[in-house]
Amino acid sequence: MALVVRPARRSDAAAMAELINAIIAIGGTTAYEESFDAESMDAAYISLPQLVSCFVAEDDGEVVGFQGLMRSFDPDDPLPDGWATIGTFARVGLTQRGVGGALFAATLEAARAAGIDVIDATIRADNTGGLAFYSRQGFVDYDRLVGVPLKEGKPVDRIRKRFDVAR
Numbered sequence: 001m002a003l004v005v006r007p008a009r010r011s012d013a014a015a016m017a018e019l020i021n022a023i024i025a026i027g028g029t030t031a032y033e034e035s036f037d038a039e040s041m042d043a044a045y046i047s048l049p050q051l052v053s054c055f056v057a058e059d060d061g062e063v064v065g066f067q068g069l070m071r072s073f074d075p076d077d078p079l080p081d082g083w084a085t086i087g088t089f090a091r092v093g094l095t096q097r098g099v100g101g102a103l104f105a106a107t108l109e110a111a112r113a114a115g116i117d118v119i120d121a122t123i124r125a126d127n128t129g130g131l132a133f134y135s136r137q138g139f140v141d142y143d144r145l146v147g148v149p150l151k152e153g154k155p156v157d158r159i160r161k162r163f164d165v166a167r
């Protein structure tokens with residue numbers, strides 16, 4: 001793939017929603033359980049006031065992945081000052097081809113420029129691929145949320161990993 005990584009624009013929201021909805025439909029990886037439309041994707045990953053950065057990866061003009069980094073935005077799960085949380089999504093069928101890694105290079109640069117000290121990745125404990133991906137980028141475990149229920153009630157642990165930007 002000849003990947004181009006660039007900041008997400010509002011006009012990408014529909015393609016990003018379609019990409020993540022395919023991942024949500026398969027289940028078992030992302031913590032999201034409700035599907036997105038262009039409007040909710042824009043609100044969550046493009047126009048979010050706490051957004052530090054959101055990059056898309058394109059291959060031949062098609063969005064094949066995106067990665068968002070945001071400062072604390074969930075009042076139920078506040079992050080310390082100087083921290084931001086990350087989410088990464090590669091198109092179904094196009095994983096393990098360098099999309100996530102290319103996105104992280106851009107995100108890390110944006111994190112540094114924004115003065116972020118620590119990047120949090122909170123991953124479902126059953127998402128072995130996601131855990132392996134973030135470990136490969138240099139994230140290390142720092143906490144575990146035990147038994148966070150999914151929509152239908154099934155408890156799933158979340159593993160929290162951190163990347164120290166200033167290392």
Ligand SMILES: CC(C)(COP(=O)(O)OP(=O)(O)OC[C@H]1O[C@@H](n2cnc3c(N)ncnc32)[C@H](O)[C@@H]1OP(=O)(O)O)[C@@H](O)C(=O)NCCC(=O)NCCS
Nearest residue numbers: 029088089090095096097098099100101129130132133136
């Ligand atoms: C997790 C995810 C974003 C990784 O993206 P990706 O484009 O496949 O990652 P890359 O191809 O850039 O991989 C980077 C490194 O991580 C490793 N890695 C990625 N996925 C892996 C997996 N499933 N198992 C083992 N290692 C994996 C790669 O082997 C690669 O290692 P290398 O640097 O030695 O070559 C992607 O699988 C995905 O979208 N999953 C569904 C959504 C999700 O779970 N997101 C994470 C929670 S926010």
